[in-house]
Amino acid sequence: EVQLLESGGGLVQPGGSLRLSCAASGFTFSTYGMSWVRQAPGKGLEWVSTLSGSGGGTYYADSVKGRFTISRDNSKNTLYLQMSSLRAEDTAVYYCATRISGTLAGYYWGQGTLVTVSS
Amino acid sequence: DIQMTQSPSSLSASVGDRVTITCRASQGITNYLAWFQQKPGKAPKSLIYAASSLQSGVPSKFSGSGSGTDFTLTISSLQPEDFATYYCHQYNSFPLTFGGGTKVEIK
Secondary structure: OOEEEEEOOEEEOOOOOEEEEEEEEOOOHHHOOEEEEEEOOOOOEEEEEEEOOOOOOEEEOOOOOOOEEEEEEOOOOEEEEEEOOOOHHHOEEEEEEEEEOHHHOEEEEOOOEEEEEOO | OOOEEEEOOEEEEOOOOOEEEEEEEOOOOOOOEEEEEEOOOOOOEEEEEOOOEEOOOOOOOEEEEEEOOEEEEEEOOOOHHHOOEEEEEEOOOOOOEEOOOEEEEEO
16 A cells, blocks of 8 residues: 655744655655645645656756755655745645556555744 | 646535536646545545546546546536545646646535
């Protein structure tokens, strides 16, 4: 069974930093690209960043470029999102997600972790 | 950027109704489209990928169709557990984008 489990959310002051983690299991982690998607309170889904399986390709939404860094540790089956210079508008539930092919084909989501940026 | 336009933004329907939600991409995305269901306070759940492929474990009352710029999600017979918000999502090119959502409510 594919499982994605986020952690690391919490309350942080504007301008502060936070690192989110996403522990993956049930599939060959190193093979697949992994993404972060966020959802501000009462709003729709917003793509944040994607990292290729090999780690060679990274992509960011303009709203987080230069402030957020996506990375992965394939030996630990874990995806990270380092967030810095946080703003009130970064307040959201952050989900990790992946798209898998083959027998387990489809999109998979974690349960999310809440990040609140407030003084 | 590819804009994804969903319609309607909300709808009211009765149990047993056939419901269709449409999604239009601002440029062609072949079949790189997914549909998700989200209930309040819960993570999105994947229903359809590659425009028409049913994700494992999802009931066959859900179906997707389309290619290029126009796509539809159909629920053949609406049940109480289907009242939720539905999102389309294109993964043809970066930045990845989502539709604004369609909230399906009880009539």
